Amino acid sequence: MHYSFVFLLLFCLTSQSLFAQILTLSRDEMIKLTSRWEGERYPDGRPKVPNEILERVKDISIEEAWGSMRGEEYHNQFEGNWMMIHEDQPIVGRALTAQYMPTRPDLEETLKAEGEADGRIGGMNSWPIDELQMGDVYVADGYGKVVDGTLIGDNLGNSIYAKSGNGVVFDGSLRDLAGLEKIEGFNAFVRGWDPSFIKDMTLGGLNTPIRIGRATVLPGDVVLAKREGVIFIPAHMVEDVLINAEFVALRDKFGIQRLREGKYTPGEIDTRWTDPIKQDFMAWLDENPDEMPMSREELDAYLENRTW
Template sequence: MKLTNPEIIKSITSSWNGDRDKNLRPLVPKDLIERMKLVTTEEAWGTCRKNGYHFQFAGNWNNLHPDRVIVGRAVTCRWVPKRPDLNEAIEKQGKEEKRIGFQNSWVIDELVNDDLIVVDLFGKVFDGTFAGDNLTTAIKSKTGTGMVIDGGIRDTQRIYEMEDFNAFVRGFDPSAINDVSMPEINGIIRIGEATCIPGDVVLGTKSGVIFIPPHLVEEVVLSSENVRLKDEFGQQRIMEGKYTPGEVDREFSDEMNRDFENWKKNRK
């Protein structure tokens, strides 16, 4: 068996025409990752839905720091309840690939800067704590982003104290991870009502987590930036007395759109 199948990753991300990593996972440029941090969940959701992607948002999390936005490229892993024959095959494959430690550390070893680990632990919290403070430290140092775990964490007090990092989890428990196996790294996973695949750009906000297909990331960012510019323009024109709030808070007229385009050209 293979824990990671690059050809499957490539086939399910065929709409992406940019760079890829050694496992053929899409690599959205860092510039877009940074600009995504100002995008709202609703803006991203709207663009995804307009393009036919209706199941990209997962909500109802325990969000350690609601004031912190996290953005990164999805690295996924899928877990199942432990079955001896399957777990034996996974461990054998891990040895052949010279992987070290328990299975949760295997996927962490693959992380790089601007990645964001997304863990499908089928909502398990007791004996489903994917990471404590040691593994979370490794995740933080490798990615600089955060983690999304459809399962639990332990050592919550220490993880909470980590700066420039955030975690979206289903629960907290002092137990250690047990009786589960990880048959796949960077495969297709389900998180709540959403589907996440490797290379999706993950946006975590106060609202929840949304998984943005890599080929839609630029459209999401540009649309959001245009909305923010329109808001700035509209508020300025209201203060100047040129337009009423009712004129601004609806679809712009042709005259207003021309004014907006001229305003953008002259904006400092």
């Protein structure tokens, strides 16, 4: 049995209704699961990282975000080796998670009945789409299934983009690539493409913890997907990760410029900076305020705690 499903099953055994809780979490359970997040939440309790933060995340690199999280002992937030529709089109947004598993008839019958009783309609692979909010990224654990693992085609792709204005990250596959390519602004990170229809897959968790390859993903995590891979930033860490990544990018830009000018040697730039270099960097920032993606107040507060 898949590890994330085992975790969720054990978690749900403490609830009054086992099968109602397998598919989703209550607001209180969601808040408990993401308790380090102190900001705005959706009605279901999922963290809602502000749009202005998401816009800035688009410009940071995977490596910068990865480095910040590794420093805080978050070692399992990246997964690589993807196929995508558009290699030059990043995906950034809040994770809406779904977990699929191989079909077992008795379990699927019960889950479908519970879903219908809750007012869900259509195939189980459409249920997560009904939950999408603008700015979400639909992230699905399809356990790497490609043949008969096509979670969506172009019809559902259009629905996803209409609801979220965003794309998808699937540890699974898609069909109808030609149709999906026509959805302007839509992108997908997947394991492959296949003409088959989804078959023998059951939705076992909706907005629950899931595994994507070697990464653990919680609802509301900030998804940053670029050509080299996908990183999942915990909502409560995203502002710290962002400001650190932006600072590192500024530092690199200054260093590269000064190296090209011949003012410093590589050995001076690629080690702990001396006080004169720090002063030069601060003067460079004053001369180039448009280079700063953050406010000067944010930068000054960040520098108070940085050792360079």
